[in-house]
Amino acid sequence: METRELRYFVAVAEELHFGRAAQRLAVAQPPLSRAIQQLERRLGVVLLNRATRAITLTTAGSVLLREARLALEAVEAAERRTRRAAADRPGVVLATKAGASRELLSKLLDAYAAEPGAVAVEVVLCGPGDPENLLRNGSADVALLHRPYDTTTGFDTEDLHTEQQVAVLPAGHPLANRPHMSMAEVSALPDLPLPRWRRRDGSYPDGPGPQVRDQTQLIQLITLGRACALMPESLRAQLRDEHAIVPVPDAPAVTTVIAWPPHSRSQAVAGLVRAAIRL
Numbered sequence: 001m002e003t004r005e006l007r008y009f010v011a012v013a014e015e016l017h018f019g020r021a022a023q024r025l026a027v028a029q030p031p032l033s034r035a036i037q038q039l040e041r042r043l044g045v046v047l048l049n050r051a052t053r054a055i056t057l058t059t060a061g062s063v064l065l066r067e068a069r070l071a072l073e074a075v076e077a078a079e080r081r082t083r084r085a086a087a088d089r090p091g092v093v094l095a096t097k098a099g100a101s102r103e104l105l106s107k108l109l110d111a112y113a114a115e116p117g118a119v120a121v122e123v124v125l126c127g128p129g130d131p132e133n134l135l136r137n138g139s140a141d142v143a144l145l146h147r148p149y150d151t152t153t154g155f156d157t158e159d160l161h162t163e164q165q166v167a168v169l170p171a172g173h174p175l176a177n178r179p180h181m182s183m184a185e186v187s188a189l190p191d192l193p194l195p196r197w198r199r200r201d202g203s204y205p206d207g208p209g210p211q212v213r214d215q216t217q218l219i220q221l222i223t224l225g226r227a228c229a230l231m232p233e234s235l236r237a238q239l240r241d242e243h244a245i246v247p248v249p250d251a252p253a254v255t256t257v258i259a260w261p262p263h264s265r266s267q268a269v270a271g272l273v274r275a276a277i278r279l
Contacts, residue, residue, distance in 0.1 A: 001039070001042075003071075003072060003075055004035075005035055005038075005039050006068040006071055006072055007025070007072060008021075008025065008027075008032055008035045008036060008039075009036060009039060009047065009064060009065070009068055010065060010068050010069060010072065011024050011025050012032070012036055012048070012055070013047075013048075013057055013061060013064075013065040013068075014065075016054065016055045016056065016057075017055060018032060018033055018055070036048065043060075043064075045058070045060040046058050046060065046061075047060055047061035047064060048061055073136055073137055076137055076138060077136065077137050077138030077261075078138065079138070080137065080138035080139060081138045081141075084141075091119050091120040091121065091122055091268070092119060092120075092121055092122070092141045092142065092266065092268035092269060092272065093121075093122045093124060093134075093139065093140045093141050093142075094121055094122070094123050094124070094140065094141070094142050094143065094144070094272065095123075095124045095126060095130070095131035095134040095135060095139070095140035095142075095143040095144075096123065096124070096125060096126075096131055096143060096144040097125075097126065097127065097128055097130070097131055097144070097146070097215075098125040098126060098127065098214065098215060099215040099216075099235070099238060100144070100146065100215075100232070100235070100256075101144050101146075101161075101234070101256050102238075103234070104144070104160065104161060104256065104279065105123070105144065107279050108272070108275055108276050108279060109121060109123070111275040111276075111278065111279060112271055112272050112275040115271045115274070115275060117267065117271070118268075118271060119268045121268075121272070124139075124140060127198070127213055127214045128149065128197055128198075128214070128215075129149075129150070129197070129198065129199070131143040131144065131145055131150065132145055132150045132151060132152075132259075135155065135259060135260070135261070136154070141260065141261075141264065141266055141268070141269050142258060142259065142260045142269050142272055142273070143258070143259050143260075144160075144256060144257070144258055144259075145157070145256070145257050145258075145259050146232070146254050146255070146256055146257075147254070147255045147257060148252055148254070149254070152257060152259055154262070155259040155260060155261065155262065156259065156260055156261070156262045156264075157257040157258065157259045157260075158257060158258050158273060158276065158277055159255050159256075159257050160255075160256045160257060160258055160276055160277075160279070161255070161256045162253050162254070162255045162256075163232050163233045163234055163253065163254055163256075164232075164233050164247065164248075164249070164251065164253055164254075165230045165231060165232055165233065165248055165251040165252070165253070165254060166230070166231060166232075166233050166236065166245045166246060166247050166248060167181050167186045167228055167229070167230060167245070167246040167247075167248050168222055168228060168229045168230075168231055168239065168243050168244070168245060169192065169222070169228050169243070169244045169246060170192075170222055170223060170224075170225045170242065170243065170244065171241060171242050171243055171244045172244075173192070173225075173244060175189075175246065176244035176246065177244075178246050179246075179247070180246060180247045180248065180249055181246050181247075181248050182248065182249075182250055183248060183250050183251050186228065186230060186248060186251075189228055191225070192222075192225070192226075192227055192228035193207065193208045193209035193210070193227060193228070194207075194209045194227065194228060194229065194230070195209045195210055195211070195212040195218055195221065195227050195229060196209045196210065196211050196212065197212060198211070198212075198213055209227060210226055210227050212227075215235075219238075219239070219243075222242075222243060223240075223242045223243065230248060230251055232254040233247075258272070258273055258276045260273065
């Protein structure tokens, strides 16, 4: 399969409409339709149901969509990493979620700077889910991720720190003085819904909670009494008097990991990983 065919198929599968897909790709519709038919013949499977006016994906089509996204992402990552490797100034790009693991990040940068042969580290602070995306698409060389919220499949990783989660409520809420809460209680608060975080594709899950993009927005919504949140306990230091912290013993623990592509041969990445493990 060629990358052109995969890009064509992904566009049709995401738009579920040949006309919109052709417009998105800036190609004529007939060649696009022929390319998809040729791909189906070569694979010996039907990728799209065309029996009705609305196009739908077959089971095989759903599998190819998932795999094609990963394949195209890998190709783009290879292009970015190759260009960066040829840059005049050596360096490494580390992606991490803004506001998370601040103390660990500071200690890690100091420890790596003391390594013989240390190079410049560009730190990219971004929103939830973005460090994983940047690492997958080749924009970052290494990242600090947080399981179970980030997916580490396909990366080499080292666990650095595991902590419990707490519920963050507005100060003065009737449950603010509870010694602890359960996940069921946090999820069922009628006046303080849990936030809906943006997915990798830019969409949001269904639900009553507010749509949020970053930690600053979420903190303000909690202060205003519009939402509650589950957060790693280490974020307690960033909260103000307007917030109350209640432990949630049955919430899944959060593990901070350092992650990098398994094929990486970067000495700078190796040095960062060594420094992180020592910490």
